[in-house]
Amino acid sequence: DLYEDHFADTVKMSTYLVAFIICDFQFISGRTSSGIKVSVYAAPHKINQTQYALKAAIKMLEFYEEYFGIDYPLPKQDLVAIPDFQSGAMENWGLTTYRETSLLYDPAMSSASDTLWVTMVIGHELAHQWFGNLVTMEWWNDIWLNEGFARYMEYVAVDATYPELQVNDYFIYTCFAAMGSDSLNSSRPISSKAENPTQIKEMFDTVSYDKGACILHMLRSFLTEEVFQNGLIRYLRKYSYRNARNEDLWNSMANTCSDEDFISGKFCYSKDQAPKNAYGYIGEHLNISEAMNTWTLQKGVPLIVVNQTGKLIRIRQERFLKGVFPDEPLWAAMQTGFLWHVPLTYISSNSRTIGRHLLKTQTDAIEMNQEASWVKFNVDMNGYYLVHYEGDGWDSIIGQLHLNHTLFSDKDRAHLIHNAFQLVSAGRLSLDQALDLTKYLRHETSNLPLQQGIGYLEFLYRKMEERNISDITENLKMYILQY
Numbered sequence: 142d143l144y145e146d147h148f149a150d151t152v153k154m155s156t157y158l159v160a161f162i163i164c165d166f167q168f169i170s171g172r173t174s175s176g177i178k179v180s181v182y183a184a185p186h187k188i189n190q191t192q193y194a195l196k197a198a199i200k201m202l203e204f205y206e207e208y209f210g211i212d213y214p215l216p217k218q219d220l221v222a223i224p225d226f227q228s229g230a231m232e233n234w235g236l237t238t239y240r241e242t243s244l245l246y247d248p249a250m251s252s253a254s255d256t257l258w259v260t261m262v263i264g265h266e267l268a269h270q271w272f273g274n275l276v277t278m279e280w281w282n283d284i285w286l287n288e289g290f291a292r293y294m295e296y297v298a299v300d301a302t303y304p305e306l307q308v309n310d311y312f313i314y315t316c317f318a319a320m321g322s323d324s325l326n327s328s329r330p331i332s333s334k335a336e337n338p339t340q341i342k343e344m345f346d347t348v349s350y351d352k353g354a355c356i357l358h359m360l361r362s363f364l365t366e367e368v369f370q371n372g373l374i375r376y377l378r379k380y381s382y383r384n385a386r387n388e389d390l391w392n393s394m395a396n397t398c399s400d401e402d403f404i405s406g407k408f409c410y411s412k413d414q415a416p417k418n419a420y421g422y423i424g425e426h427l428n429i430s431e432a433m434n435t436w437t438l439q440k441g442v443p444l445i446v447v448n449q450t451g452k453l454i455r456i457r458q459e460r461f462l463k464g465v466f467p468d469e470p471l472w473a474a475m476q477t478g479f480l481w482h483v484p485l486t487y488i489s490s491n492s493r494t495i496g497r498h499l500l501k502t503q504t505d506a507i508e509m510n511q512e513a514s515w516v517k518f519n520v521d522m523n524g525y526y527l528v529h530y531e532g533d534g535w536d537s538i539i540g541q542l543h544l545n546h547t548l549f550s551d552k553d554r555a556h557l558i559h560n561a562f563q564l565v566s567a568g569r570l571s572l573d574q575a576l577d578l579t580k581y582l583r584h585e586t587s588n589l590p591l592q593q594g595i596g597y598l599e600f601l602y603r604k605m606e607e608r609n610i611s612d613i614t615e616n617l618k619m620y621i622l623q624y
Contacts, residue, residue, distance in 0.1 A: 152214050152234070153382040155277045160233035162221055171195050173203050178217040183245060184224060193246035193256070194220055197263050200302045208297075209271055210374050211381070218270070220244060220263070230262050232269030232291075239266070257306055264295035276377055279384040281335040284344045285437070286385060289331070289353015296354070310589050312358065313522050313552055317559055319351035320527065323442045324463045324563070326475060331356070331437040332387050348440075355525045356436045362523040363484040363497070364394070364429075387437055391430035432482035432501075436525070443481045444569075445500070445519075448531040451512040457504040458483060461527050466568035486520040489513035490541065490548075495520050515541055517549065522556040529569055535561070539574070542581040551587035558590055562597045583623060595621065 151159075166182040169191050173179060179198050181191040198220055206213055215235040222244040230239040243262040246255060272294065273287035292315070299308045322328055331353055335341045361369040376385070376393035444461035447454060460479040465472045483500040490513045498507050509516075515537035518528045530538065538557065546554060561578050564570035575597075582594045598621045605614040 154234055154274065158232070158234045158274055160231075160236045160238065162236065162238075164221075166221065168219075169195055171199050173199050173206075173213075175203070175206060175212060177202060177213055177215070180217065180219045181244070182219060182221040183241070184222070187222065187241070187245055190245035190247045191222070193248070194222075194244050194259060194263060197260050197302075198267065201264050201267050201298050204298050204302050205267060205271060205294075208301075208370065209377055211271065211275070211377055213270060214275065218267075220266075230266050232266045232273055234270065234274045237266040237269075257308070257311075260299050260303055260306060261295050261308070264298040265291045268294035268298065271377055276380040276383065276385050279386045281341040281344055283332055283385075283387050284335075284341075285331045285349040285353035286387070286390065288345065288349045289357060292350045293354035293357045310552075312354075313555060313589070315351045316355040316358075316522060316525060319347055319355050320442050320461075320525070320563070322347045323352055323440065324461050324567075326462065326464065328440040330440045352525070356433070359436075359484065359524050360394070360429075360433065363486075369394070387434075388430060391433050395429045432484075432499075435481045439479060439481075441479060443479075443483055443526045445483065445485065445526050445528045446531060447516065447518060447528060447534060449513070449516050449534060450532075452509045454487075454507040454509065454516060455504070456485070456498075456500060456507065458500060458526075461563075461567065463563075463567050468568075481526075483526055484524060485518060486523060487516050487518045488520055489516045490537075517553060517557070519556060521550055521552040527560055527563055529560075529564055535570065535574055535578075539578050539581075542578065546581050546584060551589045554585070554587070554590035555593040558593045558597065 162182075164182070165185070167185045167188040168180045168182040169188065170178055170180040179195060179202065181195045181198070183191050198218065202213060202218060217235060219236045221236065221238050222241045223238055224241055226238060226240045228238075228240075230237065230243050239262065242255075242258075244259060246259050251259075268291040269287065272290035276286075278284055278286045296308050296312050296315075299306060329348060331348055333344065335344050364372070372394035376390050379393060380389060442461045444459045446457050446459060449455075458481060460476050462472065462475055465475060480503065481500075485498045485500055487496045487498075487507075488494070489496070489509060491509075491511050492513075496507070496509070498505070515534065516530075517538060519526060541548060542554070542557070549557065558578065561570060561575040565572050565575045579594050579598065582591060585591050585594070598617065602614065602617045602621060605617060
């Protein structure tokens, strides 16, 4: 028998998003509150593992429609579990495809980490239906506009729809991973040249995905959620069914439309408005495009060096490098030409109120209202930068951790541990000081800093074991076991 299928016309779309599947899979279906038919397909003997994915997809499609203020433009969304699939998943418009391990969930067999993974991957691919599908990057050099946004929005969506999964605790590890790669001289800018298939393939890396997500989180944290969300909506509405570039996003964020202009769907951004398109940041002006270009058009991670005496904080920025120490001749050459606009946040021993300062120069100074015994920068790791405390700065923070570690949030404690050991690896802090910091962990009850601290101690243990330094290895093992 011959069968003839007739398909409706597609929306305007990029050719790489077109997909056909011919299979004998079974499926289950449901509908969103706006009437979109959502179906999950799997091999017949695994159809009983599709219920969780269907529920998650419906919840997150509804979330994205509400968050972006833009209806999902197709009548259906299919999710297909493919037994042999090279990629983790693919965002084909209306027909997203997944490895079975990224979509199927068996309540009797799957672990808590399986739940998190399946939910995050679905959130990522559905975010692409707007970022990547509705608005597509003009060329592969800006693939981060697809992947960085999808990576970040998966956290936003899962946090909103499944708060019990506590995904915000995992986002900090995403930024730690990005910094690890970005602190090597072999890194690249987020927006990089991609002119042939090999270069294009190389763009799908931790810089596009993870660093892209982290700088978006930093932008959201200092623009405020409302301004950030409205900027995304402007961007998506203006460039729907079109291509966009890096600067188009920043122009949308800096749009000064009135509410009436915005609601009517008009776009009032123009070049002569540029001087007004700067948000006040604690009395300072932030030109979004100028500031964010320092994060997307140059590679690397800034290191903020802090020297605090009484009320005065002296700060300077450097490029953080691993593999090249400051006393090596090559280090100075690798610092040349690097400057970021860094939105600094800090707390002190005398105030839990978050201080803010926009660092746009190599060096600067901040004067606090009163003297403090310590200051801690990059509150809750919302910024994409490392911090080194000169003088007795680290000793003062370590002393506070031993006295009462709960004065710092669990994210701040994990951040301090990460900072300390990263500085050790770059020759900026002694291993003794980093190990002194970890002594407070015997009183730690939060998984986030515990995992960070024990992870570094285990790494040291493995290195000592490899070198067959038996006495240090045994002592370090006993030290780790107390936690």
